[in-house]
Amino acid sequence: MIRHLIGLLVLLVAGLVYPWIFPSALTVGVTILLFAGWATAWDILGGWAGQVSLGHASFVGIGAYFVAIGATEYALAPWWSILMAIAVAALLSLAWGRLTFKLHGPYFTLSTIAIAEILRLIAINEDWLTGGATGVFIDWMPTPFGIDLFAREAQYYLALVFAVGVMATIIWISRSRFGYQLRAVREDENSAMAAGIDPTRTKLKAFMLSASLTAVGGGIYGMMLSFLEPHILFYLLLSVQIALTGIIGGRGTIWGPLVGAVLLVSAGEIFRTSFAEANLLIYGILILLVILFLPSGIIGEFNRRLTRRLYARRAQG
Amino acid sequence: MKRILTAAIAAPLMGFALPAAAQVEIGVVNSLSGNFATFGERYLTGMEVALEEVNANGGINGEELELVIQDDRSEAQSAxxxxxxxxxxxxxxxxxxYASSITGPMAQLMTRQEMPLIVLGSADNSITKPGSDWVFRAKHNSTIVAGTYFDYFDYLREEHGEDDLQTVAMLYGNAAWPVSLAETGKELAEERGYEIVGDEAYDQGTSDFRPILNNFRAEEPDILYVVAYAEDGVAITRQMREVGLDTKVLAIDTAAALPNFVEQVGDSADYVATVVSWSKDVQYPGIEDLTNRLREAAGSEPSFYEAEGYLALMVAADALRRADSLDRDAVRQALDETDLETPVTTVAFDDFDGFKNQNPIRSLMLQIQDGEHVTVFPEDLAAEDPTYPNPSWDDR
Amino acid sequence: MAELVSLLQNLSNGLLIGGVYAMIGVGLTLIFGVMRTINFAHGDFVVMGMYTAFVFNMILGWDPYFSLLVALPAGFLMGVLLERVVLAPIVDKPHETSLLATLGISLIIGNALLLIFGGESKSVHVDYASMALSLGEVKISVILLIAGGVTALVIGGLYLLLHYTEFGRSIRATAENRLGAELVGINTRRIQGAVFGLGMMLAMTAGVALIPLLFATPTATGPILTLKAFVVIVLGGLGRVGAAVAGGLVLGMVEVMGAAYIASAYRDAYGLLFFLIILLFKPEGLFGRSVKRV
Incomplete structure (x- = not known):
């Protein structure tokens, strides 16, 4: 526990120092923090509860669109619209989970793709709801305490608070009763049931928490883009990137998704500026290599080897 | 780590080694990888041709022009x-x-940072309407393009009688540009007395348009107004012939303007009308020379994409020459006062109809005649007369 | 009367489009049925088939179907190789590991094609691209008919392979019950390699057969086809070849009817909605027998 709290402190300090070291890479900083938050939130469902979702872009879209429509149509401050987005994301995930949690493994994953794609089509076609395919400009933001929320610095610190908040949540979960329930359900639903845990209820709680947190990040993402089109927010590839970040880092670990975000986003940025046309090809090769050589993810594999060494030493000693 | 692409050729032309010449650098954000790379390649070709021309003519007041090109991976946050x-x-x-989903966020950011942005490819109205002091677009937008289509329909009405062209059916993809062009088109249709008898959107990636076209066939529209990207437009044309949907006018935006549309559709491509910002047979001075240079650089028949890339950089270079300083405000001022003639089009940035810093470009109507794109409208820029009406598929 | 004609027209189109979907789905039904891997690269394999046909058409002027001579063996070998190098080492890991591996493969294929051929969409123009047979007032697309014929041939051949050869029986045994298959002496690891090879071969065949009809763009086409293929195999029922046909036909019918009579903007949603309903209420698929491990 202490170890993790120290880790959280280190993250906070690193996050506060980053703008001084890389003052002209704040967009990259926001992207890393958002993906760290999203992937960690995704991991509550995908890693801790073992239900791999490829539909989390829907919640990013909900967060971003609530902020955009709230600000432009109703002059609503983003904190209120993010609260509403949290409520909507929670309700949506409740219905979504109730519908699909009887499916397992790859079948559940496929169902998340289907639902997210249907939501994408709704977001594109129903222009009374989202402004439709031509998109929405955010032209107004409130200035609390004189802070300009359009400024990248402000968005950076918001994203930092978001990422640290999600990390704190996962640290709390790892020690809580809920965390043990999640792991029990992931390992074997029948045994969990025998131990008095309701698997569906546990998974639903995980999904709702995961979806709500993702929507918060979506709101910050919306502020950063400040021009939204539905097909880039409710995009299958965004869902995939979120899941990818979590899995590459190490599912069901506390620090894995964060490590995944730092690695993938910064690698993507380095490749983008140095390889031009070939950058996504190299990105694909990187993913494949990590999966082949570190199949449990970076932190997952690290933990495994650490445990093995500890046991070995103990056995010898 | 930074990959600075230098295509400058001014120094070798001088014939002797120069002392490290001062340089002027322009930033370029372009989609070189990802889903929009097709367009990114073409824009880059156009910009390279312009760069060569600028540096061969003394660069920016004697200083060599350089492009600092960054890829946006076809996604907004990278841009x-x-x-x-x-x-x-x-x-x-x-x-x-290129895409409005990328250019929109860029425009917002650069307006905040007070840095001039010259729009490369995005034609969406929303980029310059309401627009800002810092965002300039030399190419067309949805209103101008839809206006050109309906001016052309009106012109055909005048030539051939009002009763001939009454009804229009619309078919468009669900991306930003097709939807925006269709919406503007619907407004114009109502204003100018055309009846809309069909209105269907489709999801990007659809390849079977038969159900829609069959429904349209029952409505017998005089005009079919299609906004579709490359392969969708090809599939629509092929399937129109297959289901036997005859219209007097067939307008296909974007897809039909590409040279390889004719290759992929064959002789069914004839009579298709399409609006572009530039065409190789338009009656502007210097057009032949530019077409040849673009063709050589692209290694194939150039399209309006290359021309727009060329145009964007020529506008930038012209402004930098006049600005006399690299101060952003001075450059913005210079862009504001642009009055430029190029073989692509004339450029001046105006505020009109709610648009800001938008070039009121004269778009051209092309019609495919015997497998060639031919400018047929407006009359004073046309190379040939339009063929009207389209013959029935059975008679071809 | 006109409405009846248009209904008949839509029904026949739905069937023919369904044949195309079955073609795309049949390779995946094998892979998913045996390996339970969500193969995200399946659509990209189809796209590779398209590019094969395109290249041989462009360079040697071959009729697209002729390039099957190359696509068939190349597809099988590449599939076996990919399985050996990428999927076999992670076979015991949770299913999302292999999902991500195939995603990596998808990114690599798409972007390699982009680097080699550029981003422009490719297709092969054949003279019969817009031809139609008239049955009364109903028009039948020649090119869809040919695609349907190829689908029938391929699926018929696969059926024979699976049901009348030792190799086929081993594949089916592995799909039904991996442990049981191992107990009776089947080398399931080798079967998995062969199945992946066969699946990739079928995908590339689909690409070759569909190039006169569809378009290949390096990064965009693959995922669209992958998604369609998954809908097809879940609709039909897993692991059975006939079910891919059924799933394809159902998907084609649902999409065409929805687009014709409701709104074409939601075309994909009809298929996906139907897909969800089947997944939730009849997880063995419309035409599948009950599957124990769902």
């Missing part, structure tokens, strides 16, 4: 990171990008 990076490099202005 924003690129803008930040380029701002740090100290470029006085940026040219970019």
């Amino acid at each position: 924003l990171a690129a803008v930040e990076d380029l701002e740090n490099e100290g470029v006085p202005l940026i040219i970019g990008s």
Whole structure:
């Protein structure tokens, strides 16, 4: 526990120092923090509860669109619209989970793709709801305490608070009763049931928490883009990137998704500026290599080897 | 780590080694990888041709022009990171990008940072309406393009009688540009007395349009107004012939303007009308020379994409020459006062109809005649007369 | 009367489009049925088939179907190789590991094609691209008919392979019950390699057969086809070849009817909605027998 709290402190300090070291890479900083938050939130469902979702872009879209429509149509401050987005994301995930949690493994994953794609089509076609395919400009933001929320610095610190908040949540979960329930359900639903845990209820709680947190990040993402089109927010590839970040880092670990975000986003940025046309090809090769050589993810594999060494030493000693 | 693409040729032309000449750098954010790379390649070709021309003619007041090109991976947050990076490099202005989902966020950011943006490819109305002091677009927008289509329909009405062209059916993809062009088209149709008898959108990636076209066949529209990207437009044309949907006018935006549309559709491509910002047979001075240079650089028949890339950089270079300083405000001022003639089109940035810093470009109507794209409208720029009406598929 | 004609027209189109979907789905039904891997690269394999046909058409002027001579063996070998190098080492890991591996493969294929051929969409123009047979007032697309014929041939051949050869029986045994298959002496690891090879071969065949009809763009086409293929195999029922046909036909019918009579903007949603309903209420698929491990 202490170890993790120290880790959280280190993250906070690193996050506060980053703008001084890389003052002209704040967009990259926001992207890393958002993906760290999203992937960690995704991991509550995908890693801790073992239900791999490829539909989390829907919640990013909900967060971003609530902020955009709230600000432009109703002059609503983003904190209120993010609260509403949290409520909507929670309700949506409740219905979504109730519908699909009887499916397992790859079948559940496929169902998340289907639902997210249907939501994408709704977001594109129903222009009374989202402004439709031509998109929405955010032209107004409130200035609390004189802070300009359009400024990248402000968005950076918001994203930092978001990422640290999600990390704190996962640290709390790892020690809580809920965390043990999640792991029990992931390992074997029948045994969990025998131990008095309701698997569906546990998974639903995980999904709702995961979806709500993702929507918060979506709101910050919306502020950063400040021009939204539905097909880039409710995009299958965004869902995939979120899941990818979590899995590459190490599912069901506390620090894995964060490590995944730092690695993938910064690698993507380095490749983008140095390889031009070939950058996504190299990105694909990187993913494949990590999966082949570190199949449990970076932190997952690290933990495994650490445990093995500890046991070995103990056995010898 | 930074990949600075230098295509400058001015120094070798001088014939002797120069002392490290001063350079002027322009930022470019372009989609070189990802889903929009097709267009990114073409824009880059056009910009390279313009760069060569600028440097062969003395660069920017004697200083060599260089492009600092950054890829946006066809996604918005990478484009924003690129803008930040380029701002740090100290470029006085940026040219970019293709999709409106990328260009929109860029325009917002650069307006905040007070840095001039010259729009490269995005034609969506929303970029310059309401627009800002810092965003300039030399190419057309949805209103201008839809206007050109309906001016052309009106012109055909005048020539051939009002009763001939009454009804229009619309078919468009669900991306930003097709929807925006269709919506503007619907407004114009109502204003000018055309009846809309069909209105269907489709999801990007659809390849079977038969159900829609069959429904349209029952409505017998005089005009079919299609907004579709490359392969969708090809599939629609092929399937129109297959289901036997005859219309007097067939307008297909974007897809039909590409040279390889004719290759992929064959002789069914004839009579298709399409609006472009530039065509190789338009009656502007210097057009032949530019077409040849673009063709050589592209290695194939050039399209309006290359021309728009060329145009964006020529506008930037012209402004930098007049600005006399790399100060952003001076450059913005110079862009504001642009009055430029190029073989692509004339450029001046005006505020009109709610648009800001939009070039009121005269778009051209092309019709495919015997497998060639031919400018048929407006009359004073046309190379040939339009063929009207389209013959029935059975008679071809 | 006109409405009846248009209904008949839509029904026949739905069937023919369904044949195309079955073609795309049949390779995946094998892979998913045996390996339970969500193969995200399946659509990209189809796109590779398209590019094969395109290249041989462009360079040697071959009729697209002729390039099957190359696509068939190349597809099988590449599939076996990919399985050996990428999927076999992670076979015991949770299913999302292999999902991500195939995603990596998808990114690599798409972007390699982009680097080699550029981003422009490719297709092969054949003279019969817009021809139609008239049955009364109903028009039948020649090119869809040919695609349907190829689908029938391929699926018929696969059926024979699976049901009348030792190799086929081993594949089916592995799909039904991996442990049981191992107990009776089947080398399931080798079967998995062969199945992946066969699946990739079928995908590339689909690409070759569909190039006169569809378009290949390096990064965009693959995922669209992958998604369609998954809908097809879940609709039909897993692991059975006939079910892919059924799933394809159902998907084609649902999409065409929805687009014709409701709104074409939601075309994909009809298929996906139907897909969800089947997944939730009849997880063995419309035409599948009950599967124990769902």
